[in-house]
Amino acid sequence: MKKSRLFIWIIVTAIVTAGITYSIVKPKEVSIAGNGDPFQKLRSTYDILQKGYYKDIDTDKLVEGAIKGMVESLEDPYSVYMDVEQAKSFSENISSSFEGIGAEIQESNGTILIVSPIKGSPAEEVGLKPKDVILKVDKESIEGLSVNEAVMKIRGEKGTKVNLVVKREGVGELNFTITRDTIPLETVYSEVIEDNIGKIQITKFSETTGEELAKSLTDLQEKKVEGLIIDLRQNPGGLMDQALAMSELFVAKGENILQVEYNNGSKEVYKSENEAAIDLPITVLIDGGTASAGEIMAAALHQSAGIPLVGEKTFGKGTVQSAESFKDTSSVKYTTAKWLTPDGTWIHEKGIEPQIKAELPAYANLPFINPEIVLKKGDSKTEVNAAQQMLKALGYEEVSVEGYFDDSTEKAVKDFQKQHKLTVDGKITGETTMKIMELIQSKLQENDTQLEKAISVLKEKM
Template sequence: MLKKQTVVLLLILAIVGSSALTLFVSKDHSFATSPGAGILASGGSNGLKQEEAKKLGTALDLIEGNYYQDVDRTKLVDGAINGMMQSLEDPYSSYMGKQTAKEFEESIEGSFSGIGAEVSSDNGNVMVVSPIKGSPAEKAGIRAKDIILSVNGQSLQGLELNEAVAKIRGPKGSEAKVSVKRTGTASPIEFVIVRDDVDLETVKAHMEPGKIGVIEITQFSLNTGERFKSELTKLEQQDMKGLVIDVRNNPGGVLSVVIDIADQFVPQGKVIVQVEDKDKKRDKNVSKGKGKSYPVTLLMNKGSASASEILAGALQQSAGAKLMGENSFGKGTVQTSFEKQLGDGSLLKITIAKWLTPNGSWIHKKGIKPDIAVSQPDYFSVAPINKKVSLQYNTNNSDVKNAQIMLDGLGFKPGRKDGFFDQKTTTAVKEFQSSEKLKVTGIIDAKTAESLESALIKAIRDPKRDNQMKSGIEEVRKEIAASASNK
């Protein structure tokens, strides 16, 4: 029996299916810093050569005339375009049909249906780039680098990305049984996910004691820049002394938006980001802002991708901010979409350039290292327990290890976290069962496992358990104190 997650996972995947929000150049924004130097191309000018058009047309005619069943001509043409995109071997370049393209545009605007995560195609696998901070996907335990193996028993391996996403989609309220492969776990992890719609608020802010502001950015949508500026102004009007910016599990977004946000912190004349095209020509975006007098710390993790990494690099190298948390994802390319040229509502999303940090580093597939490394407790990333088999005294496997990590994180001390179910683990299970008013057996059956996971999710949501956030706030507090002592 698969576990129904205690939080609803939202799986229609507009942001996810298009793998679009890593770093997107909006259609009305040219990156150029000088007249005529735009990095954003408008498309090719020659199209197919006569012999190429003849070859493709002949292939189409041969298929239609000789295939043993009737064929869908539109499907064949779309398949040819998909084939071209796949031949690029670039997980961030893709073709989208009319409906997928519509959902993609909605996701760029900040309102979409999905789990609150992004996926890309990686060697024939559907890989999670990042669950968005605070999203149902993150709360349920979906992690960056997870591989989605199957949905409702249908394998996704080897499928074109949009085809794979189509199998994940479904009517609101329906369930999807999702199997996930995670590095470090021997067996696939299974979830039962309830599909639904989600409306994303990309910016959240609050003030901590000591006048330390905190702003979380879950992705860089078209409205994120205005929301960020508004929340920052409110905090500054409350006499804010320092700021923590949280881009953990932020998969990226619109290039112009992250530039506008960085511009508020990077002093005038300093570089925010560089973009290099296929001809090795670089455009530098230089700040027009004045910078800030208060200390700034940025929190990131392995789910912080692309536009989040641009912000991290700009603040670290050009604004003197501290980066804290974990190494970032490592996505250093820029995409844009072309839909008017195709004329039927479909679009091509194409990687047009790579971006570099102010000092010229290309972080692709490497990420950015934090100035101060801070990990979360081990129970933040523990895998769910397999509910098909009960765990009891003398059992020794990875599910017992996961249960021990959960028990320890919740304050019930099993005495070990190596996967061997000993007498002390039995006692810890009994104590947990008693606290949850479950039948006290010392055996982890499906009901006890579900209760364990439910209690853990609630614990993880407690800000007091967030080591990275606490460390970020403390670092800002130290810098405020140091600045005051130097005056």
């Protein structure tokens, strides 16, 4: 019978090695018989701590720590143990409104990053972008935290504020102060735009998204639209069954929507059973914030219905998760399979390339400027550079864009303040900051180059 040795170190003396203090003496040997049960070591460790640890032990916390460690050892950012509070938060995110900043996040290579901000959310309004890496929450580093631990720090009651420090590729560190709000359940928004074209934006895939989409399609058909744009930009995904049902509305009967590959190599192929797919010219908008279920739908509509994709490469999340709940409502969310596009491609960490590439104007990627800070002549910082680029985009051509608040910047700010009837002091803060960002957002909505390209492509098919 094999035996494993556990050593109980008895505190007697202290030594210092490489600046670390240890308390050690010759170890006492304790033998634990093994019987082929892989959990014998775990149970024995539990017994040792219960009997010998110098403080009272919270048994529930000990067990939850063991479960959490077990799941984390998978080294899969999409597999996590969620305690009661975290499981409740996860459930709210896919089934009802919740209070927070409104951004999907994930762990990637030991960091927490933004997958996508939700449409109309505080996260979108302040300018958080897909793949922004979150470094700090309220001045505390989140290095080493799980996704759920990070979520619990970021979420909070409506009206309260949270400060995030993020790192953006090509820009550096950015500081965002965000006021939390209620993130609504509604996930589908539709309207009729130019030349009788219908536009449907899908912001995520929750329990009601399929019903919302069907209603929007009925409304647009009653208005006799002649073409359709489906906007999946900034859609972080959600429920796979919703993506399947929604894709089926556009894919002819018998065509592949999705393939799922399990760890034994077997595959399950999902085919459309829809007798009457939507028969309209369609284009689909995608970008770097289109992820998971959003990518499932984009791939299905392109590969199985011949619908062109317009925009930028998607996020690249090609795995399927399931959640199992315990009696106390805590749960384990874990990866069960890969999902493949209709033609069998695995897009994980690669994304989906659009057939027609289109980028937004450069000012769409400028960071949020905190209205509470004061930018003035002589300052040299990231926020100054962002403000200069915004002023330039708004037509103040004389301003320099070098990150230094010089005479030309002060003059441009004063001209801006005069034009918009603000206090003329040449400083960027408060109402001046908010007005600049408001006008940039309006300009972007009026100059959505990706949408314009999608309309152009659609008209060629109409």
